[in-house]
Amino acid sequence: MVTKECCFQEALLRFFPATIREVLKPVPVWDEVEEVRLKAGRPLLLRLAQGEAFVSPAGFLVDRPERGYLVTPEEISRTVNIASNASLYAFEEEVRNGYLTLPGGHRLGLTGRVALEKEAIRTFKYITGLNFRVAREVRGAASRILPYILCGTPLHVCHTLIVSPPRAGKTTLLRDLVRQLSSGIPEFGFPGVTVGLVDERSEIAACFRGVPQLDVGVRTDVLDACPKAEGIRLLVRAFGPEVVATDEIGRAEDARAVEDALNAGVKVVATAHAGTLEELKKRPFFRYLFALGVMERFVLLKRREKPGEVAAILDGAGKPARTEIRCRGAEVGKEGSRFTVHGSGLGGWR
């Protein structure tokens, strides 16, 4: 485990220039690091699973910003150059969206001065702030919700929407859910289904040259860096998936694609950004989706101390979902009960 964490740390440090590597290397809490924030002329900041801390030049975690290591503008541009593999031109579309997806599914957010063209961002003139978000593969993250996602006899997948605020672990949960649905779950006698995954931001499967770097299951077809609406249609037409999965739906054009998938009899598993279900209901796209009345499960995540905490699993009517599955090893709580955040085995995944 120590070796694995050590390799993971080494792999992450390769995205930074030598000076920042020296500062970050001695940091003792790498398994807790969620974000590394670099801003020109300001101290190096780590966002951890619990709280945040500045890093001193010697690599110690400190509370006071004045004791933190000051990041230079030169280090920011070096980080961008190294993290992008000296190929910023290969990330044009992503730069326009303000981030780069790096090998391993990590994400480098960009801020600074932008250059506009026809009122849209063309590129960044100066990049002066970076947010390195660490992607982690947590196998088994979806095990607690699976008994509620599978229903009927024989078992089939429910239309599911994972609703979560930022940094609560929805992408990690979706990745593991896709993996388990695709590879099958022997404990439940579930043989696995063909999953079509539209990974618009390359965060779920972390593809390198189109080949997934993270495990998304043996029966999963991945469309990498493809717009969701187009991707869903393509998969439904050409690959005949039983389940279509995608991250962060919500734009108007996604609605038609989701509807197409529903009409084709394909199950949809998706995530959406929102704190609560009520918040979601105020948005036109989801109002439309709710009006269709097709969603069978809502998995609500909440970030408390750690990411990946399930706040509730609701059925299509907004009532606590029930599970028909009883199996060994799956601590699924009481039947029909609302998940409690601090209940045994139902907390975060770390």
Add this chain to the structure above:
Amino acid sequence: MLKALGAGMVVLAGSLAGFQIGDLYKRRPRELKALAGALLLLQTEISYAAVPLGEALITVARRAGAEVAPFFRAAAAHLDAGAGLTAAEAWERAVDGVAPAMALREEDFGTLRDLGAALGSSDREDQVRHIALALERLKAAVASAEEDARRYVRLYHFLGFGAGLGLAIILC
């Protein structure tokens, strides 16, 4: 007899030195043309395929003339070494590594260094502009290098032989 042998060796050494200097003049336009061809390949890799720089450099090394292939191979190796080098640093190291073995002048390496400083750190349009600028400078350098070659190759061949002969006569 020994004297004649010594004189012959002095003439031979002088001629060889002359040929070597002349050879530098002969090689420079060839290397400049090969470099321009390679940069054109790099431009294509970046502008049409947006291939990551490391891969683009390897492709260029494979397809470019033998005169400049080691340079692009070295740049790709420095970039992929995982030592946290930027493209500019990897490029600079490659230039320093191959410079002694090439017939190019400091001004030619200056063109390469200027290009290296901008590589990989902007969008495609900007990258293409920088490569086009380097190509323009190389084109001008090729013209003057060809003129120099025409003028000086024979001159240095003759000078080397003449200097060797002169020295042999004085020594004898």
